[in-house]
Amino acid sequence: MNRKQFVILLGLVVVLGAWGLNRMRDQSSSWSGGGKAVGQKVLGDFAINDVAQISVKHGTDELTLAKKNDLWRVAQRGDYPANFSEISSLLLKLKDLKVIQTETVGASQLPRLELAASGTNAPTIVEFRDASGKALKTLTLGKKHMK
Numbered sequence: 001m002n003r004k005q006f007v008i009l010l011g012l013v014v015v016l017g018a019w020g021l022n023r024m025r026d027q028s029s030s031w032s033g034g035g036k037a038v039g040q041k042v043l044g045d046f047a048i049n050d051v052a053q054i055s056v057k058h059g060t061d062e063l064t065l066a067k068k069n070d071l072w073r074v075a076q077r078g079d080y081p082a083n084f085s086e087i088s089s090l091l092l093k094l095k096d097l098k099v100i101q102t103e104t105v106g107a108s109q110l111p112r113l114e115l116a117a118s119g120t121n122a123p124t125i126v127e128f129r130d131a132s133g134k135a136l137k138t139l140t141l142g143k144k145h146m147k
Contacts, residue, residue: 037099043137046128048091050136053129059122067131094139114143 001009054065064075065082072082105113111121124141 037102040099041095042097042099043094043139046095046137048095050130051091051128052131053133054087055127055129056124057127058124059120112143115140 052067056063056065062076065072065087066075066079067073068079072084072087073079074082110116111119114121115123126139126141128136128138130136
């Protein structure tokens with residue numbers, strides 16, 4: 001191999017390497033999410049000790065858990081006692097829940113993701129209220145994604 005062939009081969013390696021790095025950078029940016037909210041908490045500054053009511057709505061169905069006399073109760077079942085450990089576990093997990101990926105979707109995709117305003121593809125809405133009934137935080141849940 002003479003000097004001219006070596007220079008041509010070296011030039012091709014540099015060009016192909018630069019193209020490959022550029023391609024890899026473009027592909028990684030498409031799946032990384034890249035939104036400014038990635039890594040931040042979903043509910044922000046969520047004071048779980050202030051929560052006195054939890055309302056879960058899906059379509060026409062509704063469940064209300066209320067704290068009465070320091071006990072959690074199911075309002076729709078004649079104030080039947082609710083499982084405190086499950087409620088406290090949920091609140092602790094939601095407090096630390098972080099955004100890992102953001103997706104921008106159009107209005108035509110909302111029914112497919114079960115985020116449409118009404119109908120059979122309505123979202124599940126979880127609302128956290130204080131003792132006076134004032135809404136502290138609201139969480140909108142769409143379609144379940146299970147692998």
